Amino acid sequence: EVYQNIYGLEDGTYQLTANIQGGDANSSQMRLVAETSDGKYVEEFMVNGWNSWQNPIIKNIKTR
Numbered sequence: 360e361v362y363q364n365i366y367g368l369e370d371g372t373y374q375l376t377a378n379i380q381g382g383d384a385n386s387s388q389m390r391l392v393a394e395t396s397d398g399k400y401v402e403e404f405m406v407n408g409w410n411s412w413q414n415p416i417i418k419n420i421k422t423r
Contacts, residue, residue: 368422375400375417382408391415395422 375393384406393400404415 370423373420373422375420377415378412379406380410380412381406391417393417393420395420397421
């Protein structure tokens with residue numbers, strides 16, 4: 360698990376992206392998660408091998 364807290368964003372709509380590759384994980388199923396005061400946003404994805412890059416994106420994350 361990797362976490363990052365972000366503070367001080369202006370009100371608006373954002374997106375969260377990740378770039379990940381690999382295949383030796385205990386489970387190849389992964390989740391990208393963004394949590395705000397309005398709720399949780401989740402994008403599920405899988406890694407499927409070395410140098411096979413996955414780019415999950417969560418769009419329309421609203422902050423206020």
